[in-house]
Amino acid sequence: MTATPWYIRGILYVALPAACVAALYLSIPGEIALAQTAGWSDRYAPAMPVCLSVYALAAGAIATYRRRMELPGQVTALAGSLMALMLAMSAQSISHLIAQDYVGSSALLVVAVSCVPPLTIAHLVHMAETPTAAKTTSQQMQELRGVIDYLSEELTASLAAQTLTLVSRASTVVGELEEARDIAESLVDEAEELAGELEKGLKGSSRKTATTLTREAVQRARQALEAQGETPTVEKVCKTLGVSPATYYRHREAIAA
Incomplete structure (x- = not known):
């Protein structure tokens, strides 16, 4: 950034x-x-002069800031500064016109000039009471803490x-x-009982088959088939006895004994 020349700084300060x-000094006689x-x-x-000139300076400074x-209130501050400048200019012009006998005093002029002080006070109070959006660092930190809290x-x-909610769902699960474990245990018990019954049934079936497939039973079946004029084949003998050929061959040694 280029530094401001010394003569520019001198003009500013x-x-x-x-x-x-x-x-302000030149405005004093005419306004008085x-x-x-x-x-x-x-x-x-x-x-x-204090009322008009200082008011114009205050309104202009506030509007610029x-x-x-x-910040809010820019329009009213600018309007006030312009109104103050117009009042100061009008005061100078009117006072000089009156001093040179170009115009004379009138009721309207007296009323207008008499309204200047109360209008100035009203606008200055308004600008002083206008809420500002500027916040100190402590206020911002306090608001931030409030938001965080x-x-x-x-x-x-x-x-x-x-x-x-999770605890409730976990309890439900x-x-x-x-309940599922109890059902599974019940099913296991039922399966064990069923397996025991099946085992008993298979043992009984084996004993029945062994009893049925005796040598005498097979001979009687053969004799019955021969009496009917049929050849006593293994299939026919098994059919007569109500057993399968696999059962016949499984007990063949006992039959032949």
């Missing part, structure tokens, strides 16, 4: 204040004369609610698992 002081024309005595008339800081409380409440 010397020339501008000097010009403002000179302008206008106040006297409106009816103020010599004791109070010197306050008119609010515009630079992007709020979010922490909301997060804690949410986590607590979710934890309770544990109950269902225990």
